Amino acid sequence: MELAEQIERDIGTLVDKHRRAALESPSRKETLLHWLATIDTPTSTLKKRRRVMTWDKLNTRIQQGYGMGHGADYQPWLTLRRKNSSRESNQVAAHLHPLHRPGYFFSRGEYQIALLLLWLGIHDLREQYPLWPIAHPHPLYGAPGTDGLQLGYCTGLLDIAAEAGIEHGHFPGTDIPYVATIDFLVTVRDGSDFDLVAISCKPIEDPAQEVKWRTLERLELERRYAERNGIRYLIISSRFVPILMAGQLEWCMERASLADTPHLAQSVLGFSREFTSAPNLAVSDAVARASESQQLSLEEGWAVFRHCAWTQAIDIDLSTPLLTSYPARRSGRTLRERLRRSLFEGRAK
Structure with a gap:
């Protein structure tokens, strides 16, 4: 779990930094007073408070191992919950018997592609894999059989986005850099050789189909992340598997x-x-x-x-x-x- 510990240390540093900044902010007292003033407000007039990411929540998720591990120990960064359901696609939670763990897919097309990848005999499959915004150990770090490999560190997506002139993005309503994910990170093994393949699964059926500009920017960031770290990158239509x-x-x-x-x-x-x-x-x-x-x-x-x-x-x-x-x-x-x-x-x- 060296990866988890390293990411936790780096995020922990950011958590402490932002906590201190918040406590020292001149508006901190005013914010608390405003919040206290709302306590006596009748619940019928209160709007439902929007759930937002905080530095503490982010740190907790990392401590719990989300987005880390290999094989049966892997925990996707994103899982299916009632609040992130989709009106446009059928989401699937299913047990992945070859990997001996549950899997979470945000469309049926993703699930069908996962079935195909597993049938092809890949070594490992990690869905909803995080492309960390800060520098981090290589995605193969800690995988069984990779002890002798010189893997090094990966450049964080924040720096890659800055180089590309593309906005990285934040969690809604916060100044916390968003943790982007790629649909699949596949490990292919041939003896002592390991290769990684990053796969983005998108509902694109026609090469001439118009794609939203922000989607294109996200795909370009994924491509640059993969290229920077020696990972093969593919974009596959969600209709790929009959x-x-x-x-x-x-x-x-x-x-x-x-x-x-x-x-x-x-x-x-x-x-x-x-x-x-x-x-x-x-x-x-x-x-x-x-x-x-x-x-x-x-x-x-x-x-x-x-x-x-x-x-x-x-x-x-x-x-x-x-x-x-x-x-x-x-x-x-x-x-x-x-x-x-x-x-x-x-x-x-």
Whole structure:
């Protein structure tokens, strides 16, 4: 948790600075007197007080580990709460079985892209990842297996924004620099080599579609942050994953891990071999046959099948309709490898 401790120290310094400034401000007493004067006001005439960020709240969130960690220990900077619901998109909170933790997505498109990324076999996925306004340790810092890497510090987004001549932004109603987030920060591992891919998921369907100027500025800041820190940067349409494929991926992801059922995990190799030995059998018949060979109930057999489809222990194309009364369509492994190359090949310089 060195990252958390370092960020906490830096933010803590800012908290103390602003607390002292507030206490020494000539208007402090007047503000307190005005606040006290409102106590006796009838509640019917009081307006609902707007929740705003404070330096203490910001420090508390960092102490609690939001925006930090790796794998199952990661906590997104933003989570779904009633006050940040959206009228324009379906927000999703779902358990990410491959990562053994809950995930929070601010649109269904984000969730569907997360399903695809996990199916591609990435090492780690961190949604709603903070691009800290101040200098901070590299996003890979503290990840298992990176002890020998010389990662160094990252430039804060405040400085990057100043260099670009783009307004960084503040929390509404405050002078506290906003903590911007990127939709996904993906870790791809090949042996001892680690690569990061930053992905911005936006509802852009047509390259000619007009995009708000502020959105373009935010995307440019994300791009510059990634470039400065040697991270590959992608912008993906929220419609990138077909609904059919997303649904089938979600169905299979529930059995991505068989850690809680070791007897099923031991049957995967034999099950997949028996299933693929009869390529002309309908999926339902092949599952029944493979289940019997491993002395599994039919229900257990379908659980193993879903696991094999997710891991591609059985080569099956999840981008096409999975019709159980027909033989399985192959080429899922080819599709997965092609997508991995298109999204993750090439290292940012």
